[in-house]
Amino acid sequence: xxxxxxxxxxxxxTALAILDTADGLKRTLLGREVxxxxxxxxxxxxxxxxxDSTRTRVSFEIAGKxxxxxxxxxSAGSSSAKKGESLRxxxxxxxxxxxxxVVVRHPASGAAHRLASWLAHTNTSVxxxxxxxxxxxxxxxxxxxxxxxxxxxxxxxxxxxVGDVLHSRVARSNVHLLTxxxxxxxxxxxxxxxxxxxxxxxxxxxxxxxxxxxLDAELPTADAVMMLRVQAERMxxxxxxxxxxxxxxxxxxxxxxxxxxxxxxxxxxxxxLRGMEISAAVADSPRAAITQQVANGVHVRMAVxxxxxxxxxxxx
Amino acid sequence: xxxFIVKGARPYGEDAVDIxxxxxVITAIGQGLTGDETVDAAGLVALPGFVDxxxxxxxxxxxxxETIETGSRxxxxxxxxxxxxxxxxxxxxxxxxxxxxxxxxGQEIGLVDVHPVGAVTVGLKGEKLAELGxxxxxxxxxxxxxxxxxxxxxxxxxxxxxxxxxxLDAVIAQHAEEPRLTVGAQAHExxxxxxxxxxxxxxxxxEAIVARDxxxxxxxxxxxHVCHVSTEGTADVxxxxxxxxxxxxxxxxxxxxxxxxxxxxxxDPVNKVNPxxxxxxxxxxxxxxxxDGTVDCVATDHAPHAAQDKDCxxxxxxxxxxxxxxxxxxxxxxxxxxxxxxxxxxxRVMSERPAEIAGLTDQGRPIAVGExxxxxxxxxxxxxxxxGAELASIAANxxxxxxxxxxxxxxxxxxGKLTARDGKATA
Numbered sequence: 001x002x003x004x005x006x007x008x009x010x011x012x013x014t015a016l017a018i019l020d021t022a023d024g025l026k027r028t029l030l031g032r033e034v035x036x037x038x039x040x041x042x043x044x045x046x047x048x049x050x051x052d053s054t055r056t057r058v059s060f061e062i063a064g065k066x067x068x069x070x071x072x073x074x075s076a077g078s079s080s081a082k083k084g085e086s087l088r089x090x091x092x093x094x095x096x097x098x099x100x101x102v103v104v105r106h107p108a109s110g111a112a113h114r115l116a117s118w119l120a121h122t123n124t125s126v127x128x129x130x131x132x133x134x135x136x137x138x139x140x141x142x143x144x145x146x147x148x149x150x151x152x153x154x155x156x157x158x159x160x161x162v163g164d165v166l167h168s169r170v171a172r173s174n175v176h177l178l179t180x181x182x183x184x185x186x187x188x189x190x191x192x193x194x195x196x197x198x199x200x201x202x203x204x205x206x207x208x209x210x211x212x213x214x215l216d217a218e219l220p221t222a223d224a225v226m227m228l229r230v231q232a233e234r235m236x237x238x239x240x241x242x243x244x245x246x247x248x249x250x251x252x253x254x255x256x257x258x259x260x261x262x263x264x265x266x267x268x269x270x271x272x273l274r275g276m277e278i279s280a281a282v283a284d285s286p287r288a289a290i291t292q293q294v295a296n297g298v299h300v301r302m303a304v305x306x307x308x309x310x311x312x313x314x315x316x
Numbered sequence: 317x318x319x320f321i322v323k324g325a326r327p328y329g330e331d332a333v334d335i336x337x338x339x340x341v342i343t344a345i346g347q348g349l350t351g352d353e354t355v356d357a358a359g360l361v362a363l364p365g366f367v368d369x370x371x372x373x374x375x376x377x378x379x380x381x382e383t384i385e386t387g388s389r390x391x392x393x394x395x396x397x398x399x400x401x402x403x404x405x406x407x408x409x410x411x412x413x414x415x416x417x418x419x420x421x422g423q424e425i426g427l428v429d430v431h432p433v434g435a436v437t438v439g440l441k442g443e444k445l446a447e448l449g450x451x452x453x454x455x456x457x458x459x460x461x462x463x464x465x466x467x468x469x470x471x472x473x474x475x476x477x478x479x480x481x482x483x484l485d486a487v488i489a490q491h492a493e494e495p496r497l498t499v500g501a502q503a504h505e506x507x508x509x510x511x512x513x514x515x516x517x518x519x520x521x522x523e524a525i526v527a528r529d530x531x532x533x534x535x536x537x538x539x540x541h542v543c544h545v546s547t548e549g550t551a552d553v554x555x556x557x558x559x560x561x562x563x564x565x566x567x568x569x570x571x572x573x574x575x576x577x578x579x580x581x582x583x584d585p586v587n588k589v590n591p592x593x594x595x596x597x598x599x600x601x602x603x604x605x606x607x608d609g610t611v612d613c614v615a616t617d618h619a620p621h622a623a624q625d626k627d628c629x630x631x632x633x634x635x636x637x638x639x640x641x642x643x644x645x646x647x648x649x650x651x652x653x654x655x656x657x658x659x660x661x662x663x664r665v666m667s668e669r670p671a672e673i674a675g676l677t678d679q680g681r682p683i684a685v686g687e688x689x690x691x692x693x694x695x696x697x698x699x700x701x702x703x704g705a706e707l708a709s710i711a712a713n714x715x716x717x718x719x720x721x722x723x724x725x726x727x728x729x730x731x732g733k734l735t736a737r738d739g740k741a742t743a
Contacts, residue, residue: 008511086628108629109502109513110583117582132631134513169513195510 003116003126004304006135007177012204014307015141015177021303022145022296029066029299037302040069043309046094047103049129050076050087050111055270055294056129056139060103063301069100069309091115095124100309103127109134125308133167138304139269140173142297144181146289147224149296150265155182155206160218162188162250163228163277166195166239170269171228180204186222188212189250192239215250219259227252227268227278247276257282265289318732321349325357325693327683329659335362337689340732345685355734360693360726363663365397367670367679368640369460369489369567370543370615373399373430376417377406381711382620384418387640388427389741390618390708394640395692395725397735398671398679399428403435404465410435410446412454419456427735429679434458436477436488440466445477452484459675462489464543465590467525469495474529478538487565487673489541490529492550493591497521502631504577504592512580514630517592519547526550530557530564541673542566544617546591548601555610565673567615568602570639570646575599575715585626585633586715589617592635606665607656613669616643620711638714641707641725644694646716648723652696659696678731689732698724708741 001014029035045064049057057073064071074094081090087106094102102124104112109132116126130136147154159178165171165187178185184207187198194211203209212218219225230246240246247253252266257279260266266278266288274280282288322335327345334349335342368391374382384401391399401418403409409418415432422430434451438444440463451458461481468474468490477488498521503509505516526542530553533540545551545566557564571589576596579587587593605611619636626633647666651657657665671680681687701720704712728736735742 086624087632088627106629108631110631111629113583114629117584132513133515172511172513196505196516197507197510200507201511 001307004137004308005112005116005126005128007137007140007173008135010137010177012180015180018141018300018303018307019145019148021306022299025302026296026299035066036068037066038068039306039310040064040067043069043100044072044098045069045101045103045305046072046074046099047129048074048090048094050081050106051130053105055297056105059294059297060129060301063298063305066298067302067305069305087111087115088118091118095119095122099124101125101127101305103129105129106131108132127304127308130169132169134169135173136169137173138297138301139170140177141304142293142300143174143226143267144177145296145300146267146293147265149292150289151223151263154178156184157223158184158186158221159224159226160186160188160222161226161228162215162252164193164230165189165198165228166193167231168228174226175201175203175209179207179209182206184208186210186212186218188215188218190240215256216259219256220261222260222264224265224267225252225260227266229269229271230273230277243276251276252278252282254279254281257285257287260287267293269293319351320353320355321351322355322357322362325360325362327362328663329361329696332358335683337729337732340689342683342685342687342689355727357693359695359697361659361696362683363659363692363694364667364680364683365690365692365728365730366395366644366666367674367676368396368399368616368618369541369613369670369674370464371399371401371618371640372404372620372636373401373418374405374620375421376414381622382709384421384430385425386708386710387618388422388425388430390640392427392728392736392741393708393725393739394642395644395694395728396428396640397690397692397728397730398431398676400431400433400460400674402464403433403462404440408435408439409433410438410440412447412450415451415456415458416454426733427741428730431460431674432456432458433464433489434461436461436463436468437473442466442468442470442473445473445480448480448486449484452486459486460489460541461486462491462543464489464491467491467493467495471528471532475532475536478533478540479536482536482538485675487539487541489543490525491543492522492525492529494521494524497524503580504594506577506595508577508580512583514580519549519594522547522591523549523553527553530562533564534560534562537563539563544569544572544591544615545602545611546572546594546598548598551601551605551610554605558610565612565669567613568606568611569617570614570643570650571637571715573599573603573606573650574646579715583630585628585630586637586713588630588633588635589637590635603650603656606651607661612673613665614643614647615670616640620709621713622711626713636713638704638707638709638711642702642714642716642721644725645700645721645723648696649721653722689729691729692725693727695724695726698722700724
């Protein structure tokens, strides 16, 4: 694997290897006072964020540092992008400067793919840390890691993905990954927040995908509920009448959470809009795995960096 | 007196004849004609010179991507003898000064007749009619007006434009795109764009404006031309409008006949156009509509762009692709080879109808005695491989890079003057 650009088309065996590595790293580091492994010593990871982010950028930075890589953070606001440098030139500059891996977040869908094409003749790997409304593969992998811990396996499990699917890269990556591992995914949203033709999307052969507009009907049979962030700017975009109406129809209140089976788990990629998308009580309840997702994010990203930068060497 | 003989050409793909040209006019057609100078055209199909109603020449303003001179060369090499240069230049061609500059440069270069298209509204802003009459009465004699790149979205402004141009014997060419339905749009609204996370440009945004404008044109009795039709639904609307006597014509681009939205998969913006590449069903419907006359003609929407404006993220890239030198071959591939059009049909959609729509009296004329010697020689058996860098345009943004295409333009004559021969423009 040279790049991680998305979960669509990601070989399930590769995904499984990343998840198993992440699990192993988590167990290795458990209880350690000094969380540092020498695996990526001498390798350089550059995080290049063209969009604001706290959790993802920090997660990658910690992941790199715990693997002993040299991590350099670049943000668009303080980079040459602000002076008008193109993404292509920035990519070539980073590669020429010795980056072994560029972790990129960008508001344009496909930006990570373009970056990878420009770096095809270099040894620099690209990790997509979120491109527009397209994919966010490490988020889906960390969600999968969390679900595996909570449910054992997602095969045959019913996962409800709720909210702004239309604009959600998290949802897209999860649809591909979850169904390739045999999960039955139901997307729950008003029609205005569902992508065109979503019901006909090709999905992993082991699982299934369907669409629902009625959250209450889906909760009693859901093994997991993955709440999505409703981006603030969407609230005035005519996608739904008001935050209140959205909350009434699609917010995960305590009453709604009570409809879930006892074993069901609640996820949210954050940042959360408490009171609208999810009630504070549910977000802080034992069935919520939100902080567990964040913790797993570091291990998953360590595993991704390992497979990109060290996996082949070790295999050889 | 200048006389030469074009030997053995096949007008409209029919029997081989010799064509005598004297002082820019066809003076004889027959067998065994002789003269001091001959042009060997054995096996070549002779067609009236192509007329492109939709070309972006970028001058003034973006001469780094195309000039009237380089665009003229590309046109001549593509078999064109007249092109209509769109108004979205910098400054905008919304006044007599700019359209006269474009006209004059075209005359100076002399490879094709360059007809400036005037903007419908000042600055293409869609708010206030440009001085349409002044442009029409200028030396450029503008007869086609368009805000192309942008839609005249306000129905009242569109009505006024249609009404006003009736007195000028002119046509409003509309880029049909309801802007409220295409906010942030990046690609055809469909399954693939949704999976790729690209905001959708729905077919209905085009169809709704075409339907509205057909109703307006019928209501005021004016002439409407629909630019770059891209959807099956638009073809249906045109069929309906024409059946009820609306004075509407329409064009389709070669790329909308051949390509579809599956090409988005790589995120390579060389495939980004406006309107976007649609589905295979749409492309098939457009081929049928062109064959049956619902869509009148082929227009290239030739849109050169600098490398940095294309070799970037999809959403940052400018829409458009080169078209002048590949148009004939794409028409051969999509219409002639499948049997949808014969060579007379090609002459109709690439020359005769566009000339009629724009009111040109000396273009799109038959290959016949007494007519201007404005024709193109095509090798129907040729195949060639597209190399963007080898095309005459300054820019190289072609989606056909490396593709082998059928049919090639061998020579182009404008009023008896050889403007292109064997891949070289002869300025």
